[in-house]
Amino acid sequence: MGRVKDGEEYVELVLGLVERIPAGRVMTYGDVAEYLGAGGPRQVGRVMSLQGGGVPWWRVIRADGRMLPGHEARARAAYAREGTPLRGEDRVDLRRARWEGLLPGDER
DNA sequence: GGTGTGACGCAGG
DNA sequence: CCCTGCGCCACAC
Numbered sequence: 001m002g003r004v005k006d007g008e009e010y011v012e013l014v015l016g017l018v019e020r021i022p023a024g025r026v027m028t029y030g031d032v033a034e035y036l037g038a039g040g041p042r043q044v045g046r047v048m049s050l051q052g053g054g055v056p057w058w059r060v061i062r063a064d065g066r067m068l069p070g071h072e073a074r075a076r077a078a079y080a081r082e083g084t085p086l087r088g089e090d091r092v093d094l095r096r097a098r099w100e101g102l103l104p105g106d107e108r
Numbered sequence: 109g110g111t112g113t114g115a116c117g118c119a120g121g
Numbered sequence: 122c123c124c125t126g127c128g129c130c131a132c133a134c
Contacts, residue, residue: 007131028116028117029115029116029117030116033116039130039131040116040129040130040131041116041130042114042116042129042130043116043130043131044115044116045116046114046115046116046130046131047115048115049114049115050115052115057115062115062116063116063117063118070115071115
């Protein structure tokens with residue numbers, strides 16, 4: 001009962017949120033877990049690696065802004081297409097692209 | 109039940 | 122920029 005979202009439910013939670021991240025913005029694994037109030041960065045990363053293929057996975061990155069090793073070409077193309085602010089070649093400018101989720105104030 | 113692993117995060121050196 | 126250690130937690134063996 002009192003469990004905290006088991007497998008399937010958690011996956012739906014994560015994917016559902018990732019789908020809502022606006023184009024041109026990103027969230028870190030930790031942000032997703034924190035916003036969901038369940039699981040942690042590693043759980044989010046696990047879900048993304050296993051079931052993230054159907055959602056804009058490039059909008060979920062590590063806290064250092066680094067894009068996914070091995071998927072840089074895809075990610076870079078998506079960022080260019082969405083106008084995501086980058087910093088250097090393989091990093092997203094979190095200062096500007098980080099999305100905190102739907103907050104009681106506004107985004108940005 | 110112990111051990112290893114990982115699309116993590118952060119502090120240190 | 123690199124690497125190491127530690128905390129974290131679900132999962133495979």
